[in-house]
Amino acid sequence: MSVVMLLGGGGAVGVDDCGGAAKAVLSSPFLPLSTNHRVNLEYYLVRCKFTFEQLFITMGNLHRSGVFRKSNDSARLIITTFMGMLLGYFIGVSFPSVSLTKISLPSTLMSSFDIAFNDDRHSSASRSFPENLGSGSTPSTPKIYVPTNPRGAESLPPGIVVSESDFYLRRLWGEPSEDLKRKPKYLVTFTVGLEQKNNIDAAVKKFSEDFQIMLFHYDGWTSEWDQFEWSQRAVHVSVRKQTKWWYAKRFLHPDVVAAYEYIFIWDEDLGVEHFNAEKYIQLVKKHGLEISQPGLEPNNGLTWQMTKRRGDREVHKDTEEKPGWCSDPHLPPCAAFVEIMAPVFSREAWRCVWHMIQNDLVHGWGLDFALRRCVDPAHEKIGVVDSQWIVHQVIPSLGSQGQSENGNTPWQGVRVRCRNEWAMFQDRLANADKKYFAQLDNN
Numbered sequence: 001m002s003v004v005m006l007l008g009g010g011g012a013v014g015v016d017d018c019g020g021a022a023k024a025v026l027s028s029p030f031l032p033l034s035t036n037h038r039v040n041l042e043y044y045l046v047r048c049k050f051t052f053e054q055l056f057i058t059m060g061n062l063h064r065s066g067v068f069r070k071s072n073d074s075a076r077l078i079i080t081t082f083m084g085m086l087l088g089y090f091i092g093v094s095f096p097s098v099s100l101t102k103i104s105l106p107s108t109l110m111s112s113f114d115i116a117f118n119d120d121r122h123s124s125a126s127r128s129f130p131e132n133l134g135s136g137s138t139p140s141t142p143k144i145y146v147p148t149n150p151r152g153a154e155s156l157p158p159g160i161v162v163s164e165s166d167f168y169l170r171r172l173w174g175e176p177s178e179d180l181k182r183k184p185k186y187l188v189t190f191t192v193g194l195e196q197k198n199n200i201d202a203a204v205k206k207f208s209e210d211f212q213i214m215l216f217h218y219d220g221w222t223s224e225w226d227q228f229e230w231s232q233r234a235v236h237v238s239v240r241k242q243t244k245w246w247y248a249k250r251f252l253h254p255d256v257v258a259a260y261e262y263i264f265i266w267d268e269d270l271g272v273e274h275f276n277a278e279k280y281i282q283l284v285k286k287h288g289l290e291i292s293q294p295g296l297e298p299n300n301g302l303t304w305q306m307t308k309r310r311g312d313r314e315v316h317k318d319t320e321e322k323p324g325w326c327s328d329p330h331l332p333p334c335a336a337f338v339e340i341m342a343p344v345f346s347r348e349a350w351r352c353v354w355h356m357i358q359n360d361l362v363h364g365w366g367l368d369f370a371l372r373r374c375v376d377p378a379h380e381k382i383g384v385v386d387s388q389w390i391v392h393q394v395i396p397s398l399g400s401q402g403q404s405e406n407g408n409t410p411w412q413g414v415r416v417r418c419r420n421e422w423a424m425f426q427d428r429l430a431n432a433d434k435k436y437f438a439q440l441d442n443n
Contacts (some may be wrong), residue, residue: 191244273392336378
């Protein structure tokens, strides 16, 4: 722009104007020129003078011949404009590496845009790319192999590997370090349908901000939960006609929930009037329980004696069952046992349990009898918290998600599959044991 103004000021135009422009540019205190830039500019100015000599000869011939009948002012304007464009081009191509940030302008000429541009620490002009370690146009990639990295990340430097995640909700703006005013310590999941929204609302209100709430929606309804204030902070996952163990296997990988000390995996039909989440956490830590559940109200929805609430203690870890049910007092269902209805896992125990969940056995029946394999000694680290108890309301809501087949109602079809999965899980576990010990014998 400075060059155009320099040449467009009016007056006679001659070949020497190229030289005058050159002197103005070369002597300008605003354009710090390197030796290479000066040589390039002088070369293009020689070309400029030659071009204008030819231009004047041509335009003079046109004027004398009568073809070009314009006044001196018109001719001067056209030539001046053309000279400005041409010289501006020559100067532009001679400065391929000049950055606006390197041009020193008086403070009176600096616009707010210039200041913002120079002060922007994240400007692309000042950003470097350390990963491009090579020279020329072919950057080199460092050769790294770290066998202790997670599988698939062996070629990365350990300092950049992030193998674990969380469900912390983050902003789309601001500094990442300032996103979280508080990090939840525990994760609570419910597998829900909209019909049980009021019951879930009552349950969620039993958990403080230290608990991250996550809802698995088996009926596809999600936005309808926004009527509850806490729903805006919850994590919602919606896949129709699935069970909580299907969700857990796919969305609660141990590396994804590693930020949480305890993981609650609960049904939707639980009454929590006598339950306090903070006190519950205190008790499981006090008694060293890696896998636990709240005690169940004795008069409603009780299947096993082990999960029955006892009113004379904080926690119990064993019980007496029907004759013949327990071959060993330290084994399920007399000890080392909780139901899959409302289990709570420590972070370490869940890492083991998650790997035991089968992809195709979605109801989880039989899993409760195998939980003891994930903690040792199981009869000491698995127990029921009596002083914080719940009520099993026995609402077969998931049964309505089934389908009538072979003369069975939807609910009956779901129940048949539950029993079949229990038998299949027991067979798989027994066969895995046999295969493992057979390999030990062969070695």
